[in-house]
Every structure is written in C-alpha cells, then in structure tokens.
Amino acid sequence: METKVNFFREEVVKSFFESVYDGVVVVDCDGIIQYMSSTYCRFLDVKPEHVVGTHVEMVIENTRMHIVAKTGKEEINDLQLLQGNYVIANRIPIRRKGKLIGAIGTIIFNDLGKWQEMNVHIKKLLNELDFYRKEWNETNGANYSLQDLVGTSDEIGHLKEQVVKLAGGDIAVLIRGESGTGKELIAHSIHQLSERSRKQFVKVNCGSIPEHLLESELFGYVEGAFTGAKKGGKMGKFKFADGGTIFLDEIGDMPEYMQVKLLRVLQEKEIEPVGSLQSEKVDVRVITATNRPIEKMIERNKFREDLFYRINAAQLFLPPLRERREDLKILARHFLQKVTARMNKRVNRIDEDALALIKDYHWPGNIRELENAIEVAVHLSEEGTIDVHSLPSYLNRGRKDYTEKRTLKQQLEDTEKQIIEQALKKYQYDKLKVAESLGMGKSSLYDKLKRHNIMY
Known part of the structure; x- marks a missing residue:
C-alpha cells in the first residue's frame, strides 16, 4: 500500500512540474542530476535516461545549479543563455531537516512575441557589452578575474x-x-x-x-x-x-x-x-x-x-592540487567545457572511472598539467565521453608508481611531508609555531623542509 502511495505522489509531482513549468531540473549537493522534466529534455535534445546521474554542467550550458546546491543561496529571475536564447531561471536550494541536500531549478522559455522581441534586445545589448569588454581587455592587459579561480x-x-x-x-x-x-x-x-x-x-x-x-x-x-x-x-x-x-x-x-x-x-x-x-x-x-x-x-x-x-x-x-583534491572533479569539468568550446568538439562527459583516476593522481604540474591532460583526453575520446583510455597513459603509470611501488620508508616520508605541509599552512608559515606544534626544534624542522624540498 505504501509503495502505491509513494508512486502516486511521485506521478503527481512529475505531472505538476510538466504542466506548470517549461523546464525543471533537480540536482543533489554534488551537482549530479536526479530528475529532469521531459519538456526540458526535449528542449536540450537529450534523453532523460542519459542525463540522470550526470553532472549538471555537462548537460546545461551556463548553469549555476551546482553552485546553489553547494552554497544554499537561492537565485531568482536570473537571465541565462540556453541553446542560443535567453531564459528566466530560478534556482532554489533543497533542505531536509535543515540540511542542504540539493537544488531545484526551473526555467521559462515561452516563445511569445514580446519575449522574442526582448530576447533580441538583450542579445544586442550583450553583444555590445562583449565588444567593449574585449576592447578594454586588449588595452588594459588584465584578462582574468576572481571568477576564473x-x-x-x-x-x-x-x-x-x-x-x-x-x-x-x-x-x-x-x-x-x-x-x-x-x-x-x-x-x-x-x-x-x-x-x-x-x-x-x-x-x-x-x-x-x-x-x-x-x-x-x-x-x-x-x-x-x-x-x-x-x-x-x-x-x-x-x-x-x-x-x-x-x-x-x-x-x-x-x-x-x-x-x-x-x-x-x-x-x-x-x-x-x-x-x-x-x-x-x-x-x-x-x-x-x-x-x-x-x-x-x-x-x-x-x-x-x-x-x-x-x-x-x-x-x-x-595550494597545490594535491592539497585540494575535492576541487579536482569540478576543475576537470571546467576544463572540459573550456577545451571543447575552443575545439568545437562535442564531448560532454567524464565517466566515473576516469574521474577516479584523475582524483588519485598526484598532479606535480598542478592546474596547468590537469588542463593539458583534459585537452589530450578530448582529442582521444570517442562517443562524447572521456574514459580511462582517453586520458594520458602516464596517469595510470603515475598512480602505480605513487602507491603500489613505493616502499614503506617512502610512504612514511610522504606522510611526514604531508603533515609538515599541513602544519605550515595552519600556522601561516610561522616556522617557530610549526616546530612547537610538531614537537621538534627549529633546526630539525629546517632539515626536514630541505630534505622534503618543501617551499616555505
């Protein structure tokens, strides 16, 4: 009986979304799509079974759903470029018992005369803005902003x-x-x-x-x-x-x-x-x-x-990438969008095995190395998806060299280096406080910094 009631409630909710809104998407706190209405899928020319379980950035261009799901700050009546047209987007965080568990987004793209007229006007204004912004960047010299971090x-x-x-x-x-x-x-x-x-x-x-x-x-x-x-x-x-x-x-x-x-x-x-x-x-x-x-x-x-x-x-x-591993997935997807836009190649997904490999690798070349790896993977990818075979082969070798083939002494050295790096960051690189917190003399700390080649 309970199963029938839950099924009935689910169908009612879906029917409501389909009839009231032009497009609905629901994501979890990691930005993974849990539901997308059929009208939204038709608009984006995707199939529901293909988008569920995929990160929202890989499906919806210029989306901020994953950000709202992470920050819990709602965004109402935001202008969003989608499939060449501007739509009105609402993004609302979802909470259960006070805990943030995801976000729901709705859009309106009714093809009415006034909306089309306004859309043309908006495009004209934004094209002018892009022209002046590009001209300013060329003369000003600063090409990046904090949004690029x-x-x-x-x-x-x-x-x-x-x-x-x-x-x-x-x-x-x-x-x-x-x-x-x-x-x-x-x-x-x-x-x-x-x-x-x-x-x-x-x-x-x-x-x-x-x-x-x-x-x-x-x-x-x-x-x-x-x-x-x-x-x-x-x-x-x-x-x-x-x-x-x-x-x-x-x-x-x-x-x-x-x-x-x-x-x-x-x-x-x-x-x-x-x-x-x-x-x-x-x-x-x-x-x-x-x-x-x-x-x-x-x-x-x-x-x-x-x-x-x-x-x-x-x-x-x-911080180096190895100290902010929780950012690796979002960075990989960010570079995927950036590279595919530049190459005009349709690759919209990184599978879970490839993401696991990316997360396991130690990235000595940091951001620059990650972007280069994604660019190589886009070139080698097939059927619109980056898998482990698309990624540079050294990522696989690097993981084995860095884990399985390291001796106990090497692994202990790695752990010691990681602890010292964390202490340096915690105490704002005050070597005296770091030495005291680790129970060693300042000269011993300097010896370890030199041995581990730690920048300070």
Missing part, C-alpha cells in the same frame, strides 16, 4: 576572501605557490578588483628576459643610451604601468644588481631610464610571485632581505 574547497574559499580584502589598498602582495598553480590569475584578480582597474596591468616575467635587457625593459632608455637604441628612446614597463599595476612574475629569478635598482624604485617611487640623467616619478602598485624559497635564498645571499620586506607586505599562498 575555480573550486569550492575551504582553501580556495579562504584565498578568494583574502584577495578581495587586499585588492582595495595599494599594499604590495607576494603570491607564492608551486609552478602551475595559477599565481598569475591571482595577480589579474587583485588588479581587476582594485581602484587601479581602469589603468594598465603590466606583466613581466623576470626569468624569461635576458639579464642584459632586463633594466631597459623595466625602466626604459633614452635616445642614444647604447648602440642599437631606438630613435626617441623607449618607455619601460614601470612607466607604461603608471597609475596601474605591475606584476613581476618569477621575482626569485631577478639578478642581484637589478634587485638593488628595484628596491630604489619601491622606496623612492621613481625610475631612472638607462642613459638618463634625471629620474621620473611613477605611481605603480607592485605584485610579485615566485615558486622559489626566498627565505633560503636570503640566507645564501642570493636575494636581498630589504627587498623581500618591501615586496612581502602581504602574502598569498596558492
């Missing part, structure tokens, strides 16, 4: 909060993290959120410019400064960024003689072009980044301590 982990949430708080002032920011974690993205975001966002954002990779050209690239030169100098001289990066932001990436690779010159710029807020007898005032916010252990470089006299204090007014740490 994908992830729902506590680490990423805390990092976003810090970026927002630091963006408002002119304080110097040092961004630290392993190669491929997305340090440049953070620099762009700080500029975009700052009062300087209407001015230039200028990026300089200190490690890629030949040493003998770095001074003229940063500070410019006057006519006749040296053999081969351009007529009329050349404006340097600092002058070009006047009023805006300059991002000095790989600051740890800057030659020692240039560190002295940079320190003077930061202290006096003026530059001296090569060959010039006069200094020029500049108003520039400086953001730097490195993946190198600068504190160790200071001990070896490879980096100036006074310069470090100037650029290190505030620090931001980008």
